Amino acid sequence: xxxxxxxxxxxxxxxxxxxxxxxxxxxxxxxxxxxxxxxxxxxxxxxxxxxxxxxxxxxxxxxxxxxxxxxxxxxxxxxxxxxxxxxxxxxxxxxxxxxxxxxxxxxxxxxxxxxxxxxxxxxxxxxxxxxxxxxxxxxxxxxxxxxxxxxxxxxxxxxxxxxxxxxxxxxxxxxxxxxxxxxxxxxxxxxxxxxxxxxxxxxxxxxxxxxxxxxxxxxxxxxxxxxxxxxxxxxxxxxxxxxxxxxxxxxxxxxxxxxxxxxxxxxxxxxxxxxxxxxxxxxxxxxxxxxxxxxxxxxxxxxxxxxxxxxxxxxxxxxxxxxxxxxxxxxxxxxxxxxxxxxxxxxxxx
DNA sequence: GATGCGTGGAG
DNA sequence: TCTCCAAGCAT
Numbered sequence: 328x329x330x331x332x333x334x335x336x337x338x339x340x341x342x343x344x345x346x347x348x349x350x351x352x353x354x355x356x357x358x359x360x361x362x363x364x365x366x367x368x369x370x371x372x373x374x375x376x377x378x379x380x381x382x383x384x385x386x387x388x389x390x391x392x393x394x395x396x397x398x399x400x401x402x403x404x405x406x407x408x409x410x411x412x413x414x415x416x417x418x419x420x421x422x423x424x425x426x427x428x429x430x431x432x433x434x435x436x437x438x439x440x441x442x443x444x445x446x447x448x449x450x451x452x453x454x455x456x457x458x459x460x461x462x463x464x465x466x467x468x469x470x471x472x473x474x475x476x477x478x479x480x481x482x483x484x485x486x487x488x489x490x491x492x493x494x495x496x497x498x499x500x501x502x503x504x505x506x507x508x509x510x511x512x513x514x515x516x517x518x519x520x521x522x523x524x525x526x527x528x529x530x531x532x533x534x535x536x537x538x539x540x541x542x543x544x545x546x547x548x549x550x551x552x553x554x555x556x557x558x559x560x561x562x563x564x565x566x567x568x569x570x571x572x573x574x575x576x577x578x579x580x581x582x583x584x585x586x587x588x589x590x591x592x593x594x595x596x597x598x599x600x601x602x603x604x605x606x607x608x609x610x611x612x613x614x615x616x617x618x619x620x621x622x623x624x625x626x627x628x629x630x631x632x633x634x635x636x637x638x639x640x641x642x643x644x645x646x647x648x649x650x651x652x653x654x655x656x657x658x659x660x661x662x663x664x665x666x667x668x669x670x671x672x673x674x675x676x677x
Numbered sequence: 678g679a680t681g682c683g684t685g686g687a688g
Numbered sequence: 689t690c691t692c693c694a695a696g697c698a699t
Contacts, residue, residue: 375695382685382694416683419698453697473695491678518695527693528688558692588682626682661684680699687692 332483332540334506334513340536341516346523348380349387354512363511365439365464366397369427372459373420373451380522386415397439400425401432406582409591410658418660422591423451441465463511470505471514472498475521481553482525482543489554497553563629566600568621568663569608570670573640578654579609581646588625594663596646600630608635609643619669623662630662634669 330336342354350371352363370390374383389411394400400408405425412421427450431439439460440446447457458469477490480497488496506513524531532544543549571579585591596609608614614635621632656667 372695377682377694377696378684379686379694414684416685417696419682420696423697451697455696459695471695474693475695515695522695590682624684626684627680682697684694686694688690 329539330536332504332537334504334509336536337516337520338506338509338513341512341519344519344523345512345515346380346519349384349391351515357509357512362466363464365441365460367391368460368464369397369439369452369456370424372456372463373424374415376420376456377417378415382415386412396437397428397431398437401428401437405591406593410593410655413592413658413660414664416661418590418592420451422585426450427452439464441467443467443469459514462514466509466511468505468507468510469514470498470502471518472501473518475518475525476501478527478553479517479521479525479537482530482549483537483541485542485546485548486552487554489556491556493553561624561628562602563631564600564602564604565631565633566604567598567606567608567633567635568595568666569597569614570595570634570636570666571609571643571646572636572638572651572674573648574638576651577648578651579643579646580649580654581609589660589662592660592663593658594660595666596643597632600628609645610637610639610641612637612639612641615673617669617673621662621665621669623665625662632662632666634666634673636670636673638674 345354350367352361371383371387374386393411394403408425409418409421412418430449431437443457443461446452446460447454455471455473458471461467461469462471477497480486480500481493484500486493486496524535528550530550532538532549535541538544541549543552579596580593581596583589583592583594598604598607614637617634617636619634621634623630656664659667
């Protein structure tokens, strides 16, 4: 029997194939009336912005252990939250996470608002995340449009318009399929489908519950959809990172300004990152080049850092000494942790 | 509407 | 090694 492209077809598939995630209420439990915790749905959705489920899982468990409720998170100190987020990327999310938690705590009595407009007024919550929380946490019939849904819609309707131009068109198609009932399960079902079957490369059309009605599959070019505007090449920038210890073995670190790249995160003092970096050591001393370059790629440029080390006790121009007992490399963003790995070897050799 | 903003895994 | 890209948001 041929299965139509309807929400019912997909929900039946989801009942059998829903992935297990720490924040998710299984469809069988949801059918018995179990509702998700809006705090956990919000936290997971923010972490999942442009980030894979595999990368998020451990961070989600860590956060909910440290801060079980939105009130706990709202009361946390900024540096602790930034340190806990270190390594996950897109650090503006962590800054907005705290802002949002504090707004919910102070202006909403510690309870997440249960309608889409109020949700979207909160820091770090945009069109996708507001629809995700409204549908998943509150079972409201809102339509989520993320990368998965865009891809699935473009394929089943054979939309040839390239992204991002196609967004409004894809949103209309997605809205037409959204059911009044079980909207939360349905939203998660489409995203599961996109993540596990209707994948960007080599989609598993052979086991797809929507294959029979998929125009992209029928015409044979589903794997090429959605079309996208070509993106520009990344430039390469250079810089110098200075790793300084005093005679006690403490590490000189600075908290980066609360905006821009790695904003609010700990890092090593350094030069600017440009075509021709101008050196800016935190103290005048005889810096020792490690001779090892750290390479790292951000969203929009490649970076090559020279790592310099020194040991002095003179007060630095910038940064503060972190006692070596309380310094955790895992509190650093990844590029800074790479610098640490290089410097650590150098200090161990001396 | 275009740009800035991380990271790690897959192919 | 290199490209693509993953449950986007703010400005």
